[in-house]
Amino acid sequence: MFLRCGCCIIPKDVLERLLQDPTLPAKTRASLESTVAQESIWRRLRVAQGAAIQARLFTLESTTTLAKVPSITVNDCQNTTSLPGKPVANPGKSKDQTAKRAFDRTTDVVEFYKTCFGRNSIDDLGMTLMSSIHYDVNYNNAFWNGVHMTYGDGDGQLFLDFTRANDVVAHELAHGVTEYTSGFVYTNEAGGLNESMSDVFGSMFRQWQKNQTFSRADWLIGADIVGPAAKARGYKCLRDLADPGAKHCISPQPFRYKDYIPGGDPHDNSGIPNHAFYLAAKAIGGRSWEKAGKVWYAALTSRKATKNMKFKAFAKLTRVAAKTLFPSEPAVYSAIDKGWAGVGVS
Amino acid sequence: MERFIIERRGGIAGLKGRGEIAADELDENDRETLKSLFKGGRKLPRDEGADRYTYTVTRVSVSGSKTVEIPETLIPRALARCVKDQL
């Protein structure tokens, strides 16, 4: 079972502690030993680079761009939990629709960030974007492991293949962007902000792909992966930025600050900043990525965004960004202010 | 008889899950791994990244019960597999 550690996510000290545990069978310890030995240098370099960017030890201007356009790769886990899996040749032309979707959607998310926000990949330096598909058997999840995106096939009942949802792909990539910018931790209010950034940019990407205005957008997350058994019970999505507490959400959320859950799952508390964004975009009108999205992006990538940030401090950054980016449009500032006031964050 | 009660949270869906398995349904490797994970007072670090599952596992035996939080990358697959989504 410890072969799962081959993905090198487990902290070295934990691996070493388990390695020295005489109660573990020899086979398990041998597997662990191999994992420790194989911890790749590139991963450590990438983690160090991310930490340096977050710590603002060097500016992007002084850092060499890796590529003008990031490479996009897809790996097939072949229904195992071994990451990253076997490389898929020419994923954009693959007969495996999951591989093709992972490639195409990731390509489109790259274009979204480039066109709307002038960002070059997750790290703004053209970092290669790797997606692992067919993870595990009937795996009802997708995740970002600090290095790349991973997608399950779903069980076909509650959930369908997670690459089917363009907003899910954008959600996972946004976790990477957050990691390389504000570095919001995954607990408390910062955890809620971390999850919210992924939903907000995920929903915006979905709208951008369809060129939808505020009123045409569905504001749902994960509508395209809801399986027949979940639909039969009235579920339409994972979350809804317009109505976070709705019964049609598989994961209904609180959306007023007074209902914030101390120590709660980031997927619960993200409902509050999610709805603030929705209300701000509603008050502005038009296409969400043109104004509200630019304000949110400026706040997320601001040097003043910090890893343990609270909702109130992030809201302040968005207000500052609204004034800076749209000095001749006070309505944008008012809309942003209205958005946060609407969820009780003032 | 010793058994394990597993509660799962996290994941992009934020959908909770629950399962239960008897110790004698596990192979020796998994039993020893769990013994090691239950040993020691230090909290196991969470997995890096986002949308990973976290498991709260309670070991129940005649001598009492003990609960530990186990990240997705460390949970024995037999335990992860017995968890059912709670919709």
Ligand SMILES: [Zn+2]
């Ligand atoms: Zn997420």
